[in-house]
Amino acid sequence: MKIAVINPNTTASMTDKIAQAARDVSYSETEIMAATSSMGPASIEGYYDEALAVPGLLLEISKAEKAGADAAIIACFDDTGLDAARSLARIPVLGICEAALATAAYIAQRYTVITTAEQSRLPVEGLVRRYGHGQKCNVRAANISVLSLEDPKSNARDLLRNEITSALNEDKTEAIVLGCAGMADLVMNLRSEFGLPVIDGVAAAVKHAEGLVALGLITSKRGPYVHPATKPYYGQLREFSPQVLS
Amino acid sequence: MKIAVINPNTTASMTDKIAQAARDVSYSETEIMAATSSMGPASIEGYYDEALAVPGLLLEISKAEKAGADAAIIACFDDTGLDAARSLARIPVLGICEAALATAAYIAQRYTVITTAEQSRLPVEGLVRRYGHGQKCNVRAANISVLSLEDPKSNARDLLRNEITSALNEDKTEAIVLGCAGMADLVMNLRSEFGLPVIDGVAAAVKHAEGLVALGLITSKRGPYVHPATKPYYGQLREFSPQVLS
């Protein structure tokens, strides 16, 4: 089984960390195909970065499918481009926010996402509601940048810890969801430090992707995820015309 | 890894079918521990049967945990006793309705549960809302009894097919969720007959249970799933006192 894990941020060091998190939890028979998007923002923080990360992501999804991937994971907590990717691909596509929340709901009634920057808080709240967790999950921002998590000298980890403490005291939270793929390496430490379940979306998505493949399930094409119709695409994005790309 | 799959209906032939469905999708390293409840209704149809199935289920959950299970699955689509089981056990406990819906949400935007008897329709609708799928999933009853699914001469399968046809035509559904553990053997036939994803909750729950175990996640005890307090239990259910049972 081959699972593509695609980092829509164009920062390769994040991809290494993400790939490691994926491999740590995957079955021995699973091959993790990690890829970094080659076009778009170095890091995704807010709606603008998110929108511009989608073409690069779709390119990698398409490449992964051609290379034989059985499922694909979008390794950014905004679940950037999830609907477009599901339309394009035949294989199942999972978002890490989606998978983290689905996982949290099995082990807690109230859980908290700690995201990075304040401008990502409301976009993630939108996902929480879309996926049906609005009554159970709240979202907090630790006020850190995505790339500071790559910098061992930043105080990003301390700010993250402070926010977990607030979630415990103020929200009576039962479990923590890490709201950025770049936090994937912190799961085990935080779990033992705070003594509560801590969930990383990359790891959660790998297990659910393996599950879908084992069950033989693929995206239904009977609704809005029907493959995009053949039509001309113009200008710089000409190559994204569905008949060209897929 | 050991996954307990517990049939809260006291009908062993259903358990065989359920165990088979579980083994068909589990990893080779996973041991499926199938068990049939020894007290309560032969089949669970509606609120009354559901309530009386819970003590027998809890007994099996407790036994399974003592026997080393890493996770437990309640193999009845009403997710009978899920909250009580999560309070009692230290290991994660999954409902098959919960797992089937979480799985459907990855591959379709609108999906339909086909349950057995009309009196199970609204209880399942309640679960659909509780798990956050109210906007995406509707529930239909095929007007068949649970045990008729065990009878090769009944017309239950035809009634089930009719209801799937109605879901396609009237609801524009994109995927079907089978609303009874006793339908687990029909997945592959229905999938190829109707050409759309068909999801069985037992199989879905096995994959998500394997996932939780691989991720090292257990039920959070910081909220309402705290282990029940020590206190006397009286009468016929004396043995269920938390200090006796666990």
Place this chain on the structure above:
Amino acid sequence: MKIAVINPNTTASMTDKIAQAARDVSYSETEIMAATSSMGPASIEGYYDEALAVPGLLLEISKAEKAGADAAIIACFDDTGLDAARSLARIPVLGICEAALATAAYIAQRYTVITTAEQSRLPVEGLVRRYGHGQKCNVRAANISVLSLEDPKSNARDLLRNEITSALNEDKTEAIVLGCAGMADLVMNLRSEFGLPVIDGVAAAVKHAEGLVALGLITSKRGPYVHPATKPYYGQLREFSPQVLS
């Protein structure tokens, strides 16, 4: 008119208090038939106790109906076993949480339930939403045990008062709902002490039960409350088979 008031906690001292609260508000023509469950937990705190209290409750519901009760009240704020009891009985069955909330909605736009232990808070929140009060009512836990309310030397009453004060100051609440049948004797004192409506579910349920009987209304059997189908029940709960019990 005969109204059965059933304490699903197996603690007779609570039943005395509950019966008194019921008799204090019932019409002179109403006979209050108080009963204590004989099997299950001494007190109901959280999902596990709740589930194990149901068989004993159903036995008392069945006995009360045979003894001529016109309606039955489940005197535990978790509304333990309400749906199962409605399926089993022909007479109307009321939960005290349900009745307390329906009563509060007539006299206030925002109200607060003060429940006992923290692990009962989210279960009660679930009821609040189920009954349609999610936008109007919040739930607070006083962090007291149910049985401490029976102990004149405990500080349970003070903790309850503190929580009412917080509800007034922090939530701008307009009315208080006492979230445990064991608080029924405190209504009048709290009402005069805090100068706002204080509602006890037992009393509220008695009045609404009398109302249903006077109106000649019984549980509709056209939906999920249809009487449970005849089928074998096995093991220790054999006697609960619908054809045996009713």
Place this chain on the structure above:
Amino acid sequence: MKIAVINPNTTASMTDKIAQAARDVSYSETEIMAATSSMGPASIEGYYDEALAVPGLLLEISKAEKAGADAAIIACFDDTGLDAARSLARIPVLGICEAALATAAYIAQRYTVITTAEQSRLPVEGLVRRYGHGQKCNVRAANISVLSLEDPKSNARDLLRNEITSALNEDKTEAIVLGCAGMADLVMNLRSEFGLPVIDGVAAAVKHAEGLVALGLITSKRGPYVHPATKPYYGQLREFSPQVLS
């Protein structure tokens, strides 16, 4: 105990029927004080009539309170002027839609209001949601006028029956709520004809009003139902200034 039942329609023949329905279900100790509004529309159908019926209603509420009423019922299914009446009065005020829905929720999971004219359908749907029954109750219009119910030669009753039949067949409804005070005399016939619970709001409100009085509960004045502040009122409605009226 004195319960004021106020018909905000200025049609006395309706009031007679309403008063009869109230007396049929009230306790012998309860005095029903029936009153007809003296200003405003002959019948309330839609938002405009509803708004113009409020001053006349408030006048009768005020008179009833001065005459010693312990509670007041607004006998129009639009619950016309309910919030204003609760602000003005010290005694509890109940709407018949509110009471009918609260009653239906005790005996059924899905119920249907049959209202009169199509233009009352969405206003009643608004009430259904406000009172928290949006998931459980739908609303149908029988396309009859309020006053045709007073006319023995009209086909209003047949149209009402047709709509009940549709609710049973199309909505799988479990109980019927009559959506107009002028239908109060039809309850018993429809109940036996259709073999399901049929609820009249006037009768339901009488029982819940008696209950509130027995429990000693009055409208909380700590929130938006605080008594209106003293201030000048001008023109034709000068006499409605709070210091004049109350």
Place this chain on the structure above:
Amino acid sequence: MKIAVINPNTTASMTDKIAQAARDVSYSETEIMAATSSMGPASIEGYYDEALAVPGLLLEISKAEKAGADAAIIACFDDTGLDAARSLARIPVLGICEAALATAAYIAQRYTVITTAEQSRLPVEGLVRRYGHGQKCNVRAANISVLSLEDPKSNARDLLRNEITSALNEDKTEAIVLGCAGMADLVMNLRSEFGLPVIDGVAAAVKHAEGLVALGLITSKRGPYVHPATKPYYGQLREFSPQVLS
């Protein structure tokens, strides 16, 4: 184009301020027809005042329509009588709360209404939900009276400022909606003082009213806004009979 701006408070000094706010933003071709209601409360604070302001408002709506108005605005943040006015009039009728919220949603994801008195807070929250902004907008009361805004010596402005500061710090609000027509003159000062969008409902409603007229859109009469049926009206409100008034 003629836009009627009707103050349902019977206080002419408020009307002057409102008319000024309307004229400040209207197109040069638009004639603002300002009117003060001649019957009812001097100021609208809470449900009672609101109900009694409606007849006077409807009279002015009717007069304005006869005088050739193309649209009408109800210049009170409770949107007093909006549904009745839409039924009566052929021209479009807009509420200033409705218009302010529709405007805020174009420029912010989270916004806060600052209303006057505490007893107006929950009525406005009801409007916020009715108009579909429940997830995006919260409501705060500055604890000031409507008429104090007319008094240059009162501390009303300071209390309003304090509440805006709290909304910024505690709610992370992105925009402020002034919750009273009597605050219309403060928009520009508050906008520059706090450096965030501040919205006055009167101005917002003028622009949306001009828009509806330019688009040739009028209230649909196919649903609950159908013109009220011909029927007798009695007593003091006799003249409000639809056939008399319109």
Place this chain on the structure above:
Amino acid sequence: MKIAVINPNTTASMTDKIAQAARDVSYSETEIMAATSSMGPASIEGYYDEALAVPGLLLEISKAEKAGADAAIIACFDDTGLDAARSLARIPVLGICEAALATAAYIAQRYTVITTAEQSRLPVEGLVRRYGHGQKCNVRAANISVLSLEDPKSNARDLLRNEITSALNEDKTEAIVLGCAGMADLVMNLRSEFGLPVIDGVAAAVKHAEGLVALGLITSKRGPYVHPATKPYYGQLREFSPQVLS
């Protein structure tokens, strides 16, 4: 005043029609700056086209702002890229779905969007809920392609008419919202043919954009619409780096 109207479909004939619709309703002082995206799909149908249309749209938004536009309108009913555009631009940005729904809510309680292809139905339903119209508006697909609306020989108009007829008969709709910018030229004919309000989003957005500009309101930058942070962008989309583009 200058309003940019940007067609994110790369089909110039649609832009001509859209520009005409905008000019038909704008004030004489308003200059409509119409632009066609130069990169991406010829027409937007479903999630994939939508995602790939965003970069081209953002380029035109940026150009329009530099050319002095006071507000920008995204002339595609999917409101493609709305959040990203609001982050990028300082001027207000409006979606035509958003504006059409805000307009419909002023004149009807229940309205229906008629969109083009079935695969656009659920995406538009998502917008309807996001903008708070979930309780009031349903969505139908006429099963036509966007470009067929440009072809005078297609039967697209007839299919659209059929769907309006169904909305009237089956949904009791009060107003129709045309769910594609390419339908803008049909408003007047449909309005007179069906005798009910018909709303085109382009025209609606022009009036609301003019309104925002007249009120001096711009997008709040205190929340998720903060301007994107400076950071490197790579590959083919290098030029979209915020510091390059704006």
